[in-house]
Amino acid sequence: xxxxxxxxxxxxxxxxxxxxxxxxxxxxxxxxxxxxxxxxxxxxxxxxxxxxxxxxxxxxxxxxxxxxxxxxxxxxxxxxxxxxxxxxxxxxxxxxxxxxxxxxxxxxxxxxxxxxxxxxxxxxxxxxxxxxxxxxxxxxxxxxxxxxxxxxxxxxxxxxxxxxxxxxxxxxxxxxxxxxxxxxxxxxxxxxxxxxxxxxxxxxxxxxxxxxxxxxxxxxx
Amino acid sequence: xxxxxxxxxxxxxxxxxxxxxxxxxxxxxxxxxxxxxxxxxxxxxxxxxxxxxxxxxxxxxxxxxxxxxxxxxxxxxxxxxxxxxxxxxxxxxxxxxxxxxxxxxxxxxxxxxxxxxxxxxxxxxxxxxxxxxxxxxxxxxxxxxxxxxxxxxxxxxxxxxxxxxxxxxxxxxxxxxxxxxxxxxxxxxxxxxxxxxxxxxxxxxxxxxxxxxxxxxxxxx
Amino acid sequence: xxxxxxxxxxxxxxxxxxxxxxxxxxxxxxxxxxxxxxxxxxxxxxxxxxxxxxxxxxxxxxxxxxxxxxxxxxxxxxxxxxxxxxxxxxxxxxxxxxxxxxxxxxxxxxxxxxxxxxxxxxxxxxxxxxxxxxxxxxxxxxxxxxxxxxxxxxxxxxxxxxxxxxxxxxxxxxxxxxxxxxxxxxxxxxxxxxxxxxxxxxxxxxxxxxxxxxxxxxxxx
Amino acid sequence: xxxxxxxxxxxxxxxxxxxxxxxxxxxxxxxxxxxxxxxxxxxxxxxxxxxxxxxxxxxxxxxxxxxxxxxxxxxxxxxxxxxxxxxxxxxxxxxxxxxxxxxxxxxxxxxxxxxxxxxxxxxxxxxxxxxxxxxxxxxxxxxxxxxxxxxxxxxxxxxxxxxxxxxxxxxxxxxxxxxxxxxxxxxxxxxxxxxxxxxxxxxxxxxxxxxxxxxxxxxxx
Numbered sequence: 001x002x003x004x005x006x007x008x009x010x011x012x013x014x015x016x017x018x019x020x021x022x023x024x025x026x027x028x029x030x031x032x033x034x035x036x037x038x039x040x041x042x043x044x045x046x047x048x049x050x051x052x053x054x055x056x057x058x059x060x061x062x063x064x065x066x067x068x069x070x071x072x073x074x075x076x077x078x079x080x081x082x083x084x085x086x087x088x089x090x091x092x093x094x095x096x097x098x099x100x101x102x103x104x105x106x107x108x109x110x111x112x113x114x115x116x117x118x119x120x121x122x123x124x125x126x127x128x129x130x131x132x133x134x135x136x137x138x139x140x141x142x143x144x145x146x147x148x149x150x151x152x153x154x155x156x157x158x159x160x161x162x163x164x165x166x167x168x169x170x171x172x173x174x175x176x177x178x179x180x181x182x183x184x185x186x187x188x189x190x191x192x193x194x195x196x197x198x199x200x201x202x203x204x205x206x207x208x209x210x211x212x213x214x215x216x217x218x219x220x221x
Numbered sequence: 222x223x224x225x226x227x228x229x230x231x232x233x234x235x236x237x238x239x240x241x242x243x244x245x246x247x248x249x250x251x252x253x254x255x256x257x258x259x260x261x262x263x264x265x266x267x268x269x270x271x272x273x274x275x276x277x278x279x280x281x282x283x284x285x286x287x288x289x290x291x292x293x294x295x296x297x298x299x300x301x302x303x304x305x306x307x308x309x310x311x312x313x314x315x316x317x318x319x320x321x322x323x324x325x326x327x328x329x330x331x332x333x334x335x336x337x338x339x340x341x342x343x344x345x346x347x348x349x350x351x352x353x354x355x356x357x358x359x360x361x362x363x364x365x366x367x368x369x370x371x372x373x374x375x376x377x378x379x380x381x382x383x384x385x386x387x388x389x390x391x392x393x394x395x396x397x398x399x400x401x402x403x404x405x406x407x408x409x410x411x412x413x414x415x416x417x418x419x420x421x422x423x424x425x426x427x428x429x430x431x432x433x434x435x436x437x438x439x440x441x442x
Numbered sequence: 443x444x445x446x447x448x449x450x451x452x453x454x455x456x457x458x459x460x461x462x463x464x465x466x467x468x469x470x471x472x473x474x475x476x477x478x479x480x481x482x483x484x485x486x487x488x489x490x491x492x493x494x495x496x497x498x499x500x501x502x503x504x505x506x507x508x509x510x511x512x513x514x515x516x517x518x519x520x521x522x523x524x525x526x527x528x529x530x531x532x533x534x535x536x537x538x539x540x541x542x543x544x545x546x547x548x549x550x551x552x553x554x555x556x557x558x559x560x561x562x563x564x565x566x567x568x569x570x571x572x573x574x575x576x577x578x579x580x581x582x583x584x585x586x587x588x589x590x591x592x593x594x595x596x597x598x599x600x601x602x603x604x605x606x607x608x609x610x611x612x613x614x615x616x617x618x619x620x621x622x623x624x625x626x627x628x629x630x631x632x633x634x635x636x637x638x639x640x641x642x643x644x645x646x647x648x649x650x651x652x653x654x655x656x657x658x659x660x661x662x663x
Numbered sequence: 664x665x666x667x668x669x670x671x672x673x674x675x676x677x678x679x680x681x682x683x684x685x686x687x688x689x690x691x692x693x694x695x696x697x698x699x700x701x702x703x704x705x706x707x708x709x710x711x712x713x714x715x716x717x718x719x720x721x722x723x724x725x726x727x728x729x730x731x732x733x734x735x736x737x738x739x740x741x742x743x744x745x746x747x748x749x750x751x752x753x754x755x756x757x758x759x760x761x762x763x764x765x766x767x768x769x770x771x772x773x774x775x776x777x778x779x780x781x782x783x784x785x786x787x788x789x790x791x792x793x794x795x796x797x798x799x800x801x802x803x804x805x806x807x808x809x810x811x812x813x814x815x816x817x818x819x820x821x822x823x824x825x826x827x828x829x830x831x832x833x834x835x836x837x838x839x840x841x842x843x844x845x846x847x848x849x850x851x852x853x854x855x856x857x858x859x860x861x862x863x864x865x866x867x868x869x870x871x872x873x874x875x876x877x878x879x880x881x882x883x884x
Contacts, residue, residue, distance in 0.1 A: 008452060008516055010229060015460025018236025019682070022244065023464065025320045032331050032341070039331060042340040049344070060317070067313035071306070074229055085513070092509035096502070099467045110474050110481060119484040120474070123491070231671060239678025240461070243686065246762045253773050253783070260773060263782040270786070281759070288755035292748070295671055450673060450737055457681025465685065527734070534730035538723070541688045552695050552702060561705040562695070565712070 009083055009091060013073060016095045021066045024059050024102055028052065058109030061191065062102045068194045069098055072135060079158055080142045081150035087142060094134040101127060112184050121179035121186045128190050129172035136165050230304055230312060234294060237316045242287045245280050245323055249273065279330030282412065283323045289415045290319055293356060300379055301363045302371035308363060315355035322348060333405050342400035342407045349411050350393035357386050451525055451533060455515060458537045463508045466501050466544055470494065500551030503633065504544045510636045511540055514577060521600055522584045523592035529584060536576040543569060554626050563621035563628045570632050571614035578607050672746055672754060676736060679758045684729045687722050687765055691715065721772030724854065725765045731857045732761055735798060742821055743805045744813035750805060757797040764790060775847050784842035784849045791853050792835035799828050 030048050032040050040048065073094075080087070104124040111120040142148040143158055171193060179186045251269050253261050261269065294315075301308070325345040332341040363369040364379055392414060400407045472490050474482050482490065515536075522529070546566040553562040584590040585600055613635060621628045693711050695703050703711065736757075743750070767787040774783040805811040806821055834856060842849045 008456060011232060011453060012456045012460055012512060014229060014233045015236050015457050015678075015681075016464050018233055018678075019240050019461050019464035020467070021316070022237050022240035022320050023468070025241070025324065026244070026247075026468075028321075028324050032328055039335050039338065042338050045338070045340045049340075059321075063317045063320070064313065067310075067316075070233060070313075071309055074309075088513055088516075089509075092506065092512075095463070095509075096505045099464050099505070100470075100501075102467065103470050107474055114481050117481065117484050117487070119487045119491075232674060235671060235675045236457075236460075236678050239457075239675055240682050242758070243679050243682035243762050246683070246766065247686070247689075249763075249766050253770055260777050260780065263780050266780070266782045270782075280763075284759045284762070285755065288752075288758075291675060291755075292751055295751075450677060453674060454677045454681055454733060457678050458685050461682050461685035462688070465689065468689075530734055530737075531730075534727065534733075537684070537730075538726045541685050541726070542691075542722075545688065545691050549695055556702050559702065559705050559708070561708045561712075 006077065006081055006083055009088065010077055013077075013091060013095060014070075016099060017066060017070045017073070020099045020102070021063055021070075024062050024066075027102070027106060028055055028059055054109045054112065055106075057112070058102075058106045061109065061187070062105040065101060065105065065191065065194055066098060069101075069131070072194075076135065076139055076142075076161070079150065079153060079161070080138075080148050082148045084148065087138065087148060090134065090138045090141060094131070094138060097127065097131040097134055101131075108183065108187055112187065115183055118180055118183065121183040122176060124190065125172065125176035125179045125186060128193070129169060129176060132168040132172045136168055139165050227298065227302055227304060230309065231298055234298075234312060234316060235291075237320060238287060238291045238294070241320045241323070242284055242291075245283050245287075248323070248327060249276055249280055275330045275333065276327075278333070279323075279327045282330065282408070283326040286322060286326065286412065286415055287319060290322075290352070293415075297356065297360055297363075297382070300371065300374060300382070301359075301369050303369045305369065308359065308369060311355065311359045311362060315352070315359060318348065318352040318355055322352070329404065329408055333408065336404055339401055339404065342404040343397060345411065346393065346397035346400045346407060349414070350390060350397060353389040353393045357389055360386050448519065448523055448525060451530065452519055455519075455533060455537060456512075458541060459508060459512045459515070462541045462544070463505055463512075466504050466508075469544070469548060470497055470501055496551045496554065497548075499554070500544075500548045503551065503629070504547040507543060507547065507633065507636055508540060511543075511573070514636075518577065518581055518584075518603070521592065521595060521603070522580075522590050524590045526590065529580065529590060532576065532580045532583060536573070536580060539569065539573045539576055543573075550625070550629055554629065557625055560622055560625065563625040564618060566632065567614065567618035567621045567628060570635070571611060571618060574610040574614050578610055581607050669740065669744055669746060672751065673740055676740075676754060676758060677733075679762060680729060680733045680736070683762045683765070684726055684733075687725050687729075690765070690769060691718055691722055717772045717775065718769075720775070721765075721769045724772065724850070725768040728764060728768065728854065728857055729761060732764075732794070735857075739798065739802055739805075739824070742813065742816060742824070743801075743811050745811045747811065750801065750811060753797065753801045753804060757794070757801060760790065760794045760797055764794070771846065771850055775850065778846055781843055781846065784846040785839060787853065788835065788839035788842045788849060791856070792832060792839060795831040795835050799831055802828050 030052055032045055032048070034040055034044070104120065104127045107120040108124045111117050139161060143162060146153060146158075149158065172190075175186060175190055175193070178189060251273055253266055253269070255261055255265070325341065325348045328341040329345045332338050360382060364383060367374060367379075370379065393411075396407060396411055396414070399410060472494055474487055474490070476482055476486070546562065546569045549562040550566045553559050581603060585604060588595060588600075591600065614632075617628060617632055617635070620631060693715055695708055695711070697703055697707070767783065767790045770783040771787045774780050802824060806825060809816060809821075812821065835853075838849060838852055838856070841852060
């Protein structure tokens with residue numbers, strides 16, 4: 001098994017996810033200095049911190065979103081064991097969208113209280129649609145005839161991911177349509193979708209709770 | 222043993238710690254140019270460097286704090302061998318707080334000489350309280366009935382961590398109360414706490430000093 | 443086999459590639475606020491986004507370029523199994539050029555619509571010429587008499603890389619000459635070259651499509 | 664052998680080195696726009712690029728310096744196989760200095776043409792003195808009675824590092840004294856020292872050149 005290829009792809013992707021998720025904090029910038037140069041008093045500082053509301057909200061949302069995307073990547077590459085040039089290219093495309101996520105998220109966070117405007121929500125929806133499409137392309141390409149999957153693949157789990165991913169882009173089209181009507185709802189909807197695609201199939205330790213120190217071999221890779 | 226899961230979680234976490242700790246240097250910015258455009262002379266430059274005091278102090282404090290948190294993470298994940306979705310989510314929450322630490326630390330560093338004001342110290346205390354809670358949740362969840370621990374777990378060490386962590390959040394509540402009275406003391410107290418949680422249980426090579434080139438098997442994993 | 447050396451070199455290089463590729467997003471900055479302080483309406487925001495054209499183009503081009511360079515690095519270090527000081531130095535030189543790529547790319551993206559000017563295109567061409575030379579030096583040094591290659595090296599693949607790389611710098615000299623005449627064409631030409639050097643020899647799963655779940659041992663490393 | 668400890672320490676350190684070395688490019692910022700808003704013509708752009716001289720020089724020097732420090736770290740941790748809290752703390756201190764290096768380097772690059780001033784050169788010298796001391800502390804602590812070294816340690820190589828490191832801090836004190844007289848010479852001297860500490864003992868493939876495809880077992884770890 002050519003395991004080394006996947007290892008470097010995963011290390012590189014983990015690096016990109018880690019940098020992208022950490023750079024988010026650079027947007028949280030506020031100075032405790034009065035325009036005159038002195039330190040703010042407690043009351044003024046609280047006002048400044050409170051006005052960081054949309055920024056902090058964008059920070060948390062982007063952080064959890066990229067974190068959830070990392071979960072998705074992690075989940076998909078549990079089954080992909082080999083790489084070829086096509087997969088590496090598709091992965092680079094996916095990472096480009098991941099890295100881009102903070103831009104529309106920060107924009108949408110500013111517009112969350114301006115329900116008359118829809119540009120930010122549409123841009124946000126399009127970004128997630130492209131990301132879902134990238135995840136789909138990676139999975140379809142790698143799992144087609146088991147092309148790049150491991151030998152001892154968990155067929156049940158593979159089919160489950162395939163079924164789940166099948167209607168991914170479709171759902172995000174609905175999300176873009178939703179953006180024309182309700183900005184805050186779009187944000188919540190997209191976020192729940194991201195969690196949904198990461199969540200249900202995730203490896204659970206299948207050993208019995210009553211026997212905590214005996215490991216099941218069925219989860220061995 | 223499904224070791225791959227922990228490996229990627231650790232690689233991703235190491236990446237986030239590494240980026241967060243390195244970004245701190247971006248705050249140390251000073252120009253050696255006079256307002257008129259020429260280079261400062263030696264005396265003026267020393268003045269500028271000396272005025273970087275709070276910034277350098279915040280740099281060192283944040284660096285060591287995030288470093289110590291990395292020690293804590295390292296220590297906890299020595300025992301956690303498997304992952305599930307809950308643990309991955311909790312880890313993302315923890316990383317979010319880690320990444321956020323430089324913000325209240327830089328703020329507090331500015332207020333260290335302004336003992337009348339408490340907002341910065343309270344924000345700092347709350348951040349550490351949330352972080353301690355995240356570490357606790359991760360440890361409780363993973364160690365409950367040995368859920369995600371390795372098979373050959375060191376029961377003595379596991380219990381020691383559990384006892385140590387039990388009063389973590391409580392201590393940080395005291396720290397927040399302290400922030401209402403004395404800002405510099407809060408900073409020192411929080412820092413010593415961080416070191417305390419990283420320190421006592423750390424793996425020491427248990428082989429005899431008199432026989433330096435024979436490794437003990439008891440520390441083998 | 444001293445595999446550990448290559449592992450750390452690859453981990454460090456992956457880190458540099460990951461940070462360099464992610465920092466690109468920091469250039470995409472636009473504020474949704476009117477000069478007066480209010481949020482822009484939909485129409486104005488679209489105008490602002492549309493004016494980000496060259497910036498977004500530079501982001502995509504730099505991202506894919508660095509991604510392709512990562513593919514090249516990945517491809518070359520599939521065969522290099524050991525390191526020495528010379529190789530580590532050459533790799534640091536290569537990484538320095540990789541990290542520098544966003545600077546001339548962003549410059550060229552601004553000048554893509556100003557065909558009278560050639561400085562940006564020449565700088566871009568020189569950067570790629572130096573990068574191609576670094577890749578060549580690494581490969582020549584490591585593959586000379588199989589100096590740092592693995593024991594079970596794929597001679598056919600090694601010779602293919604050597605032949606491909608032989609005329610790399612030459613081609614980039616042509617690209618610099620081209621920069622004197624046509625800026626957009628230079629950008630397209632350089633990009634296609636990067637893909638060419640990454641592409642043709644990339645590992646393809648050599649097992650038969652008709653037997654998807656049996657892995658060929660010939661790709662084992 | 665508790666190899667996992669060193670692995671995470673190395674992964675974390677590689678991450679910090681990679682981020683620190685890549686952030687250097689953020690200092691290279693120049694806009695191709697005239698104050699009036701239009702693109703600069705070729706001649707003006709060349710002038711702007713030429714004025715980036717000290718910045719580019721600082722970029723190259725810091726990049727190679729951090730790269731060489733990575734070589735040193737790599738070299739030292741080839742022999743260190745286990746960790747304890749003290750070593751982890753010392754490593755965090757070392758990383759703090761590494762991350763700080765771009766600050767005095769950028770400062771010194773500006774003052775390289777102002778030989779009357781010595782503040783920047785002294786700060787630069789002190790930084791390298793502290794760094795050399797950190798490397799020494801790590802090596803002394805880990806190698807004392809073979810405390811944290813591997814079982815099959817290369818005694819010859821270990822002694823060689825110890826001898827080389829012994830006069831490290833002393834040499835850097837000379838370098839600080841030198842800074843009082845000649846700024847450019849200090850920079851060259853410090854750089855050559857860094858290369859010297861990385862270079863001489865580096866693993867060379869010890870197999871015969873006449874037999875390129877047979878690996879020597881003596882370099883196996």
